[in-house]
Amino acid sequence: MKPLTDEEKYENLSPNSQEFNGVFFTAVKSTGIYCLPSCTARRPKRENVEFYDCALEAEKNGYRACKRCLPNLCGVPWVDHKESIELVVPKSFRFKECLVYLDRSTNECLHRVKGDAFLKLLKFEDVLVLIKIESAGQKLHVTFLNEVPTKWVRAQVAKYVWDLFDLGTNLSKFYEVAKRDPILHGLVERYKGLRIVKIMDVFEGFCWAILGQQINLPFAYTLKRRFVEAYGEKMVYEDERYYLFPSPEIISTIEVEDLKKLQISTRKAEYIIGVAKAFQEGTLKKTDITFEKDYEALKSQFVALRGIGNWTADYVIMKCSSINQAFPIADVGIHNALKGILSLEKKPTVTEIEKLAENWRGWEAYVTFYLWRWLYD
């Protein structure tokens, strides 16, 4: 199909037609809001309208999603039941496989896994929402535990859950790659439907990676818990505490000494506060990071930050962006998994892994996640 000109796009703004929803988005300069072509709000003047190909691009340019037509939910199959919401998930998704990963530490402080349910505290525009996610057939059922939020917030929760489990990624190419690969073949058979569980807060992604540098996982969880309990917002529900990750706004104002009291090393404290300042000053922006499709560009931006080496940069890209090329090749977990799967006497070298990874181009992040999953069996 020939791409539409801006004039044709403007002509096709109509509440009576869904045809162009998802094809383009309209952003209105005078209001700072972007919409679907089918929005029922008053038709904007031609000179005030800009057009974008995707919702994230409009957001990157400073526009907010319209609360009437919910353009950022375009392509997310969700059903609003008010008391709860439902998401229709792709066939290649198994919630249970993701839960195994999420339940890997009893010291996790940012969510709880209870039986087959996942509980997490979220915040949208100053509203705290405690959600419970359960799986039922081809659907994810999300219940609001503390109170039922507005329709706008319910929609944002739907979008959050969709992105958290990376449900928008088409895995068929990855599975094709896996079919021809001796290592992936078995992993994919075993964990089919596993998707990368994202860290939706990019600042959290950086902090978690920094905290985890050169220490074992249990100690990293302890440090995260102390940090979150000291600076994160919380809600008590049925005598249990649920936390939000601390914001860059707060962390950019604290001192290295404050974090050293939590047994976080001087270096790590400096890195974390440095990243918080980068977010506060706007050097790092969540919308830019999630919108970026160029792996090399994002990685060079990250490694320019103090304390962010290759492993940390790749970890953050893998967990916080939609780029599946990220490969934290120096990761001990990857090495241990490969040693086990290939029954090697010792861990493979980076050169050996690079050789294996030639088959995995474009899907390295997924390979990493599947290798990590193998460690939890």
Ligand SMILES: [Zn+2]
């Ligand atoms: Zn609208």
